[in-house]
Amino acid sequence: MTNSDVAGRFSISNLPKSFIKFLEDNEIDPSVYCVNNLPRYIRLTGPLQQQLTLKELHEQFNGPVLPVDGIDNFFRIDAKEKIVDCQxxxxxxxxxxDLSSGMAVYSLDIKPDDHILDLCCAPGAKLCMIADLLANQGGIGTVTGVDISNHRASICKNLLKKYKVNRARIFVADGTQFSVMAPSYLEPLKRLVEANNRKNDANKKEEQRQQTKKYNNDERLETELMDSRKSDVKRSPIIRPFWAPQILRSDPQIINEKYLYDKVIVDAECTHDGSIAHILKYEKWGWDAFEKNFMNPDRINNLWDLQRKLIINAWNLLKTGGILVYSTCSLSRKQNEDVIGWFLSEHMNDAILEPIPSIGTLKTAPLRNNNNIDISNAVRFDPLISNTSGFFVARIRKQ
Ligand SMILES: C[S@@+](CC[C@H](N)C(=O)[O-])C[C@H]1O[C@@H](n2cnc3c(N)ncnc32)[C@H](O)[C@@H]1O
Structure with a gap:
């Protein structure tokens, strides 16, 4: 029997003391762990024309499947549903x-030909969503994932294979030092896109013709092949990706400003205290493991530094005009508002904190700002208010 009360609800007193202390120190309301029936969310994957209908989705679950108002491809299901059992x-x-994680990806405002860097990518939920959004726009955009953990990168690779993602590559590397630029040799991807376009709806022939014409005229494509063959082009020794699909394997890794990324997401390593469902699993797994994995004081103290270093490197790899999204699944001010406040104060002249687009009817929680810097465009999701996991998202434009 677990320590939950007779109604099956979780009681705060069951949390380990070190975690309660962490919550107090970080002014996090422990009642977020007692929200009853926090819904789960699913996202439809794959090519638009092959996505499930609402009727087909209903057949998969026992309870209601509700489209999330104003947020494409997300559906709310009951907390008790077992997604892994669905065919x-x-x-x-x-x-x-979780819907809040999806909002971090939507904040990137992905365009068809964007080259996107995901600096803490594993296990890969956001990477897969980014790749889906790119593929469904029919352009030649790519996503590059980086994670420091070999084991987690393997999980990510398996996800990419399962979801047949074909425009994402993964590097095992330290995101604070990573320096490989966006792919510059895109001919194979262009051919794939053209082939897919030809396979698609016959009624769209004219549209496809225009699309192909567009790619043929694409200045970037014209120049990239030449660039990759020039002997005076600056390159570093090739860093082998941990995994890349065939079409991205021959990238010459040219170093040139024009191959900086259009968008970068730093879904930073954090204390994960906002991942309510995950934390509550430790009731079954044992709180000792939780304390060992999450409450190690050295790890926590190093996090503030890591998060700042990740965001600095992300900024260096981002194009002027590009978007940086910083997110965490923590509710602690130190890992969220303080990081963004510090970053904006360091970049008064070239960083603008923008509103995150289209949060639909989602309610957000008040920010906890202690700085003089205006961070009112950042967003906090909180189980008590948003009906999602705890999550923080900030979207910064480089100008
Ligand atoms: C919150 S998780 C990322 C979740 C992922 N974005 C997703 O949507 O599935 C944070 C990840 O950062 C990775 N990480 C920790 N330190 C890192 C570093 N210095 N460089 C790159 N990745 C790092 C961890 O291994 C972990 O997989």
Missing amino acids: TYKDGKIFGM
Whole structure:
């Protein structure tokens, strides 16, 4: 029997003392762990024309499946539903992903030809969503994932294979030092996109013709092949990706400002205290493991520094005009508002904190700002107010 009360609800007193102390120190309301029936969310994956209908989705679950108002491809299901048992999950047609995480990806405002860097990518929920959004726009955009953990990168690779993602590559590297630029040799991807376009709806022939014409005229494509063959082009020794699909394997890794990334997401390593469902699993797994994994004081103290270093490197790899999204699944001010406040104060002249687009009817929690810097465009999701996991998102434009 677990320590939960007779009604099956979780009681705060069950949390380990070190965690309660952490919550107090970080002014996090412990009642977020007692929200009853926090819904789960699923995202439809894959090519738009093959996505499940609402009727097909209903057949997969016992309870209601509700489209999330104003947020494409996300559905709310009951907390008790078992996503892993669904055939459509096994077939790679749905992905269990909290809505708040999805909002971090939507904040990137992905365009068809964007080259996106995901600096803490594993296990890969956001990477897969980014790749889906790119593929469904029919352009030649790519996503590059980086994670420091070999083990977690393997999980990510398996996800990419399961969901048939074909425009994402993964590097195992320290995101604070990573320096590989966006892919510059895109001919194979261009051919793939053209082939897909030809396969698609016959009624769209004219549209495809225009699309192909567009790619043929694309200045970047014209120049990239020449660039990659020039002997005076600056390159570093090739850093082998941990995994890359065939079409991205021959990238020459040219060093040139024009191959900086259009968008970068830093879904930073954090204390994970906002991942309510995950934390509550430790009731079954044992709080000792939780304390060992999450409450190690050295790890926590190093996090502030790591988060700042990640955001600095992300900024260096981002194009002027590009978007940086910083997110965490923590509710602690130190890992969220303080990081963004510090960053903006360091970049008064070239960083603008923008509103995150289209949060639909989602309610957000008040920010906790202790700085003089205006960070009112950042967003906090909180189980008590947003009906999602705890999550923080900030979107910064480089000007
Ligand atoms: C919050 S998780 C990322 C979740 C992921 N974005 C997703 O949507 O599935 C943080 C990740 O950062 C990775 N990490 C920690 N330190 C890192 C570093 N210095 N460089 C790159 N990745 C790092 C961890 O291994 C972990 O996988």
